[in-house]
Amino acid sequence: MTAPALRLTGTARVGGRVLFGPLDLAVPGGEWCCLLGPSGAGKSSLLHLLAGTSGAVTLDGSARAGDGAPLAGRVALMAQTDLLLPWLDLCDNIRIGARLRGTRPSRAQAEALLDRLGLAGMGARKPGALSGGQRQRVALARTLLEDRPVVLLDEPFSALDVATRLAVQDMAAHALRGRTVLHVTHDPAEAARLGDSILLLAGGQIRAVAPPPDAPPRAPDATATLSATGHLTRLLLEAA
Amino acid sequence: MTALRLFLPVMLALALWQGAVTLLAMPPFILPDPLRVAGTLWTSRALLADHAMVTLTEVLAGLALGAGLGWISAVGLALSPGAARLLRPLLVFSQAVPVFALAPILTLWFGYGIGSKIAMTLLIIYFPVTSAFFDALMRPPAGWEAMARVMGGSPARILWHIRIPAALPGFLSGLRLAAVYAPIGAVLGEWVGASRGLGYLMLLANGRAKTDLMFAALLVLAVLTLALHRAVDRGCLALEARRLR
Ligand SMILES: Nc1ncnc2c1ncn2[C@@H]1O[C@H](COP(=O)(O)OP(=O)(O)OP(=O)(O)O)[C@@H](O)[C@H]1O
Ligand SMILES: [Mg+2]
Numbered sequence: 171m172t173a174p175a176l177r178l179t180g181t182a183r184v185g186g187r188v189l190f191g192p193l194d195l196a197v198p199g200g201e202w203c204c205l206l207g208p209s210g211a212g213k214s215s216l217l218h219l220l221a222g223t224s225g226a227v228t229l230d231g232s233a234r235a236g237d238g239a240p241l242a243g244r245v246a247l248m249a250q251t252d253l254l255l256p257w258l259d260l261c262d263n264i265r266i267g268a269r270l271r272g273t274r275p276s277r278a279q280a281e282a283l284l285d286r287l288g289l290a291g292m293g294a295r296k297p298g299a300l301s302g303g304q305r306q307r308v309a310l311a312r313t314l315l316e317d318r319p320v321v322l323l324d325e326p327f328s329a330l331d332v333a334t335r336l337a338v339q340d341m342a343a344h345a346l347r348g349r350t351v352l353h354v355t356h357d358p359a360e361a362a363r364l365g366d367s368i369l370l371l372a373g374g375q376i377r378a379v380a381p382p383p384d385a386p387p388r389a390p391d392a393t394a395t396l397s398a399t400g401h402l403t404r405l406l407l408e409a410a
Numbered sequence: 411m412t413a414l415r416l417f418l419p420v421m422l423a424l425a426l427w428q429g430a431v432t433l434l435a436m437p438p439f440i441l442p443d444p445l446r447v448a449g450t451l452w453t454s455r456a457l458l459a460d461h462a463m464v465t466l467t468e469v470l471a472g473l474a475l476g477a478g479l480g481w482i483s484a485v486g487l488a489l490s491p492g493a494a495r496l497l498r499p500l501l502v503f504s505q506a507v508p509v510f511a512l513a514p515i516l517t518l519w520f521g522y523g524i525g526s527k528i529a530m531t532l533l534i535i536y537f538p539v540t541s542a543f544f545d546a547l548m549r550p551p552a553g554w555e556a557m558a559r560v561m562g563g564s565p566a567r568i569l570w571h572i573r574i575p576a577a578l579p580g581f582l583s584g585l586r587l588a589a590v591y592a593p594i595g596a597v598l599g600e601w602v603g604a605s606r607g608l609g610y611l612m613l614l615a616n617g618r619a620k621t622d623l624m625f626a627a628l629l630v631l632a633v634l635t636l637a638l639h640r641a642v643d644r645g646c647l648a649l650e651a652r653r654l655r
Binding site for chain 2: 221243251253267270299
């Protein structure tokens with residue numbers, strides 16, 4: 171599996187109003203790219219444009235893979251809401267993609283994934299019996315099990331406490347190594363920790379910000395990470 | 411608690427009834443008093459139970475068939491948008507035909523026995539079940555379907571794994587409605603032509619000026635309808651709660 175690059179160019183509109191652009195966003199194949207930006211800037215819309223689920227948002231331009239082949243079938247999307255199906259237990263929620271494609275991965279695989287996300291032994295529970303942070307981890311597990319070369323994550327760790335967040339970030343970084351990841355986040359520290367590249371979407375434009383020099387996932391308290399966090403925070407404050 | 415909540419309205423209704431009989435000085439063959447009806451209820455209990463069983467059978471069979479057919483129709487319509495566009499107006503139009511006007515024809519087609527009553531019940535509940543379920547199928551909560559498409563699900567599998575389970579509450583609310591309508595269908599069928607059932611008994615009693623028996627049959631019918639509604643309601647609630655727990 172070689173992970174293709176992602177490229178989105180053009181202008182996005184919603185209801186005739188320009189949401190962002192004209193811009194040119196590129197994520198190199200196999201890299202983890204973090205996308206920051208104020209609320210309402212169009213980050214989620216951008217992910218949906220790449221996933222082909224944009225609905226009311228239209229793109230005058232193109233959203234495609236760098237290798238020219240269609241993105242459909244190569245993308246996994248973790249949306250901003252968890253979209254768990256309340257009538258399925260956690261294992262079946264995680265495996266819903268396979269079911270929708272008419273295959274059936276083992277329950278053991280799903281259980282193992284839950285285990286690695288700190289949800290050991292909860293596979294038979296229904297989503298209604300979970301906390302917000304637990305639901306978010308199940309949604310992440312579902313996205314990881316899709317096993318796609320391109321992964322779009324919309325605020326995947328936002329509901330987690332600090333310790334869990336760091337652990338789950340590490341787990342995701344390892345699980346998705348070598349894939350092309352576009353990761354939307356509100357948290358500058360998260361972007362400083364995880365991004366091979368960091369982009370800022372503000373005022374309808376994309377701007378690249380230099381990540382710390384070492385390879386992610388970086389120590390959250392390393393000087394380079396902290397100074398990148400500070401720099402990103404300042405940029406976000408200026409953009410607001 | 412429930413008993414108390416029921417007790418007061420029932421007592422009020424009985425008091426009004428008795429008051430009307432006393433004040434208006436109604437002869438028993440026009441409006442019998444509650445005690446007299448209670449007496450008939452007791453003395454004719456075997457007869458009433460007999461006919462109630464027939465009506466109940468018709469109602470349950472009609473309910474099962476109507477729910478099943480409604481389920482299949484709604485899913486079929488949801489599977490093919492073309493068919494839905496074509497058939498939906500037809501369904502609505504069929505509802506504009508007063509169904510009870512069809513009762514004599516149904517008796518002609520399905521005979522004097524239980525068949526025509528089941529058909530009548532089915533006809534009355536088919537539309538509420540179909541349209542409640544179909545509407546729910548066509549309005550899945552945003553996000554799920556998009557997610558399923560990104561995952562590569564075919565329309566049929568998305569329907570089966572996402573849209574149908576998501577629309578189950580809609581189907582169940584159609585079923586609750588159907589439980590109220592179903593006895594009406596059965597009794598209508600019996601009025602047009604039958605030799606058994608509560609509807610038949612009411613007509614018979616009325617014809618022979620046995621108004622107390624007619625009222626007794628009416629009461630049994632009302633209790634049957636309420637019990638059915640309650641049972642279906644409870645069943646639906648339990649099902650909904652269990653599948654989310
Ligand atoms: N279906 C829609 N109809 C109308 N407007 C929409 C629609 N979807 C998004 N928008 C608008 O587009 C803008 C961008 O929305 P989007 O969800 O992409 O923002 P975001 O950057 O992800 O914000 P947040 O950080 O709060 O999640 C918002 O102003 C929103 O109101
Ligand atoms: Mg968003």
